[in-house]
Amino acid sequence: MKKLTYIISAYLLLVAFHSNAQHARFVTQGTIAYEKRINAYTLIKDQIKIWGGGDDSFYKAALENYQKNNPQFKISKSTLYFGKETTAFIPTEEAIASTGGWFGDMIEFKQANSILTNVKAGTSKTQKKVYDExxxxSDSTRKINWKITDEFREIAGYxxxxxxxxxxxxxxxxxFYTEEIAVSGGPESFGGLPGMILGLALPHEHVTxxxxxxxDAPVSEDKLKIPTKGKPVNNKQLYDILKSALKSWGKSAHQTFKWAMM
Incomplete structure (x- = not known):
């Protein structure tokens, strides 16, 4: 009887192991499609407050006109190609076109960055568009002091x-990152976690x-590239350039600078 019990236990363990092995995915190359969503109405209201025009009839009229002609959420798409050591983040679709007006050219609505990251070396190259420039x-990757929690959610089946x-x-x-994709990457310049970031939110900036x-189909080498046109700088040099360029922008300078360096 004991022998039969041992056999049944061993069989159940084997089935459990096989089942877990089937479900475990340790992806090291592939393609991720991301959707970026910006709550435009809330973002514009915050910007008006920064400008000091919360009770100004001109800004109220401009906001009402914007809301009549534009959706609340601006949606744009991007693609992340990744291998074991390299990721390439490429914007693939601009946000829904604005009708223009006072808020049509806000930097927050742009998809400004194409980013090639060497995960192993901890370096990145970013083609960054800031208005007409x-x-x-080229620099080291962003260092982020992450605090990992016990909250989980499913994203794109992971x-x-x-x-x-x-x-x-x-x-x-x-x-929100998954260890099932064994590459430390994510959208834009965010990474540094023990797996791939599939969900990202900046709650106070109203963007996800x-x-x-x-x-998980193999990715060819030609996909792991970004455009190379642009004035060559590192992060410190770009910081100095933007600080100098924005010094006369008044209250809106900080917000513009923050998004340009994001």
Whole structure:
């Protein structure tokens, strides 16, 4: 009887192991489609407050006109190609076209960055567009002090764990990453977690990036590239250039600078 019990137990363990092995995915290359969503109405209201025009009839009229002609959420798409050591983040679709007007050219609505990251070396190259200027920024990757939590959610079919952080001294970040994709990457310049970021939110900036699909099909080398046009700078040089250029922008300078360096 004991022998039969041992056999049954061993069989159940084998079945459980086989089942877990079937469900475990340790992806090291593939393609992720992200959707970026910006709450434009709330973002514009915040910007009006920064300008000091909260009770100004001109701004109220401009906002009402914007709301009549534009959706609340601006949606744009991007693609992340990744291999074992390299990721390439490429904007693939601009936000829904604005009718223009006072708020049509806000930097927050742009998809300004194409980013090539060497995950192993901890370096990145970013083609960054800031209004009419294009820069090619080469530097080390962003260092983020993540705090991993016990909260989980499913994104694009993957079990993801939440992590929180503060970047640029004041920008609160929430990320959901999966260890099933064994590459430390994510949308834009965010990474540094023990797996791939499939969901990212900057709650106080009213913007999110969430994966809508993940493919583990092999990625060719020609996909792991970004455009190289732009004035060559590092992060410190770009910081100095923008600080100098924005010094006469008054109250809107900080917001513009923050998004340009994001």
């Amino acid at each position: 294009t820069y090619m920024v 079990n993801c764990r939440r992590a929180n952080a503060l970047v640029m001294d004041s920008v609160y970040v929430v990320a 990036w969430f994966a809508t699909s993940v493919s």
